Amino acid sequence: MTVYERRAKESGISVRISAKASRDLEVSPRDLVIVIANLFENAIHATEKNKGQKKQIDISIKGNAQRLLIKVENPCKNNLTFDETHYGVGIRSVIAAANRYEGMYDFDAEDGIFSAKINLNLA
DSSP: OHHHHHHHHTTEEEEEEEEEOOTTTOOOHHHHHHHHHHHHHHHHHHHHHHHHSEEEEEEEEEEEEEEEEEEEEEEEOOOOOOOGOOOOOHHHHHHHHHHTTTTTEEEEETTEEEEEEEEEEEE
């Protein structure tokens, strides 16, 4: 169990992780940790703040020789708005990692669910 899984559990948050990727992906372990740890930590913070909603974080990781897709979803307030001027150090680090791989990122909130999607190009 990771530090983040333990912290989520202590806060009454269930975590579902689905990971299907080759072990020999051409991605820096440092970049992988930057992306996953920052998104996971942000998801915990947001989920802890949402009272009365289902407390669950879903993490999906899929990868092959060409790309690595990481998606993290968590509850958020229904009227959530955000823009790049309000990104913190963690999200800026995630964006920098995506850019190192000429990848893409998308942050979206709809129907009370925040979704962070990161696509790293590996080929």
